[in-house]
Amino acid sequence: MQTTTDNGEALTARQTEVLDVALRLLVEGGDSLTMTAVARRASCSKETLYKWFGDRDGLLTATVRWQASKVRTGNYDRQQLDAATLRESLEGFAVNWLSVISSSTSIALNRVAVSHAGSGKSNLGGIVLANGRFAIGERLKPLLEAGRAAGLLAFDDAEEAFRTFFGLVGRDVQIRLLLGDTLKLSPAAIADDAKRAVDRFFTLFEAANRPKIRSL
Amino acid sequence: MQTTTDNGEALTARQTEVLDVALRLLVEGGDSLTMTAVARRASCSKETLYKWFGDRDGLLTATVRWQASKVRTGNYDRQQLDAATLRESLEGFAVNWLSVISSSTSIALNRVAVSHAGSGKSNLGGIVLANGRFAIGERLKPLLEAGRAAGLLAFDDAEEAFRTFFGLVGRDVQIRLLLGDTLKLSPAAIADDAKRAVDRFFTLFEAANRPKIRSL
DNA sequence: CCCGAACCGTAACGTACGGTACGGTATAGC
DNA sequence: GCTATACCGTACCGTACGTTACGGTTCGGG
Numbered sequence: 001m002q003t004t005t006d007n008g009e010a011l012t013a014r015q016t017e018v019l020d021v022a023l024r025l026l027v028e029g030g031d032s033l034t035m036t037a038v039a040r041r042a043s044c045s046k047e048t049l050y051k052w053f054g055d056r057d058g059l060l061t062a063t064v065r066w067q068a069s070k071v072r073t074g075n076y077d078r079q080q081l082d083a084a085t086l087r088e089s090l091e092g093f094a095v096n097w098l099s100v101i102s103s104s105t106s107i108a109l110n111r112v113a114v115s116h117a118g119s120g121k122s123n124l125g126g127i128v129l130a131n132g133r134f135a136i137g138e139r140l141k142p143l144l145e146a147g148r149a150a151g152l153l154a155f156d157d158a159e160e161a162f163r164t165f166f167g168l169v170g171r172d173v174q175i176r177l178l179l180g181d182t183l184k185l186s187p188a189a190i191a192d193d194a195k196r197a198v199d200r201f202f203t204l205f206e207a208a209n210r211p212k213i214r215s216l
Numbered sequence: 217m218q219t220t221t222d223n224g225e226a227l228t229a230r231q232t233e234v235l236d237v238a239l240r241l242l243v244e245g246g247d248s249l250t251m252t253a254v255a256r257r258a259s260c261s262k263e264t265l266y267k268w269f270g271d272r273d274g275l276l277t278a279t280v281r282w283q284a285s286k287v288r289t290g291n292y293d294r295q296q297l298d299a300a301t302l303r304e305s306l307e308g309f310a311v312n313w314l315s316v317i318s319s320s321t322s323i324a325l326n327r328v329a330v331s332h333a334g335s336g337k338s339n340l341g342g343i344v345l346a347n348g349r350f351a352i353g354e355r356l357k358p359l360l361e362a363g364r365a366a367g368l369l370a371f372d373d374a375e376e377a378f379r380t381f382f383g384l385v386g387r388d389v390q391i392r393l394l395l396g397d398t399l400k401l402s403p404a405a406i407a408d409d410a411k412r413a414v415d416r417f418f419t420l421f422e423a424a425n426r427p428k429i430r431s432l
Numbered sequence: 433c434c435c436g437a438a439c440c441g442t443a444a445c446g447t448a449c450g451g452t453a454c455g456g457t458a459t460a461g462c
Numbered sequence: 463g464c465t466a467t468a469c470c471g472t473a474c475c476g477t478a479c480g481t482t483a484c485g486g487t488t489c490g491g492g
Contacts, residue, residue: 014439030334034479045440046481056480110395111334117396118246118327125396133388133395163387164416171383172349175390179326179349180333180341200380200420230469250449261470262451272450438488445482453474460467 011066015052018042019066022059027108030115057122060112064124067109068131071100081150086143087198093140094169094194101174102185110178137162154207161205168197227282231268234258235282238275243324246331251275273338276328280340283325284347287316297366302359303414309356310385310410317390318401326394353378370423377421384413
C-alpha cells in the first residue's frame, strides 16, 4: 500500500506506522521524541529511521506533514448560497477549527514547530502555518466571497474579513493551550463558541449592517 | 541598588545585568541560551549562576519574571468616563498589546515558555500567561465595567467581552509570529489595526447596539 | 539453492551541555 | 595587615542523545 501526499513523497504503510508512533511520542511530551524511543516503540532499527528520514529533523518534518495530510479536508464550493447555509458553513468551519486547535495532537505539533521556529533550523513553523492558518484561510475566503456575491456579506478585503473571523473564533484559546493552560473545551462549549463567533461575524459583516454614509 | 519584584525576590544590579544577558541570548535564538554562554557573555562564572539561580530552569524562570517586571504598567482607574476617553483607552490597550506581542523579546519568551509547557518541567508557561494574557485581562476588565456602568457598553460577562476584544485585536498575529512568519508590524500598521479592532468592538458591544428582545 | 536487499536489534562513538570543583583575585570588615 | 566572603575563569565529570556501524534474520528473484 502506498499513501501519497501532495509533496511528491510516497509513504509505505510501514513508514506511516512509524510516523504515527512519532506523533504519539510528540503528544506524550515534547522532548520525549528521541530517535531511540521512536525505534523502540515502532519496533524498527535506528538505521532504518536514518535511511528513511535522513536525520531527526527529517523525521520531525515528515511527521508534521503526515499529520497535515490526515486533517486536510475538501474545499467547499457551493452552487447556491443563502443566509442559512452560509451561516451553517461558517459555523462548521469554526467548530472544526476550534476542535483542531484544542486537540492534543495539534497542541503538541504547534509546540514543537514553535520551538524550531526559534532555532532557525528546518521549517516546521512554515509547514504548520501553511497547513493550519493559511490552509483554512484559502478554504474560507472563497466562501466569504461567495457570500458577498450573494449579497449576504459586505467587506472590502476577503483576507481582512477572514483574519477577523479567525480572531473571533480563536480568541485566546490557542495561546492559552500552547502555554499549558488547562482549558477544557467540550464539544458543547465548542458549538456554543462557534455559534457566538459567527453571530458576531454577521453583526460586523452582514450586508444590511454595512456602515452607511455617516452624513445625513 | 536593589530592584525588587513582586515575588519577594530582591535582585542586585549585577543580577539584573546577568538576566539581561540571558534575555538577549534568548532573543538571538531559542537554544543558544546555555549556562556557558550566559556566563561568558555576562563575564561571570558558572558557579555564580548556579549559586544565584539554582539551575538552568531557575535562571530561565528568573529571566521571564525579570522581563515581566519590566513591562508591567499601572492600572487604569478613571474617575469619569465618556465615549471618547473609553475609546482612547481601549485603543491604548490594543496598541500596547500589539506592540508587545510583536516585539522580538516577547516572541522569544513565548517560544521558550511554549516549549517548556510541553515538557512539563517548571512553569514558564504559567508565568507568561499570568503576566501576559491574564494580566491584561485584569487591567482591562475594570475599564470595560466602568464603560458599562457609564452606559456606554453592554455585555453580560466582562471576561467574555474581554476575550472577544482580545481576539479582535490579536487575530492571527501572535501564532504567526511564534511560528516564524515574517510579519512586519510598523507602528502605523499597529495604530490602524488597533483602531479597526476597537471600532469593531464598539459595533458589537456599544450599548445602543444591544440586541433588543426579538419578539414584538 | 544462493544472493542481495531490506530490515531488526544492539553496541559503540562523538559531542554538547548541565552541573561541580578548584585555584586565583579583589573587597569589606576588624 | 588578616581573614572571610564573593566572585571570576577554567578545567573537569557524567549523561543523554544524535549518529554510525555491524551482525543476524527474512524474503523475493534468478
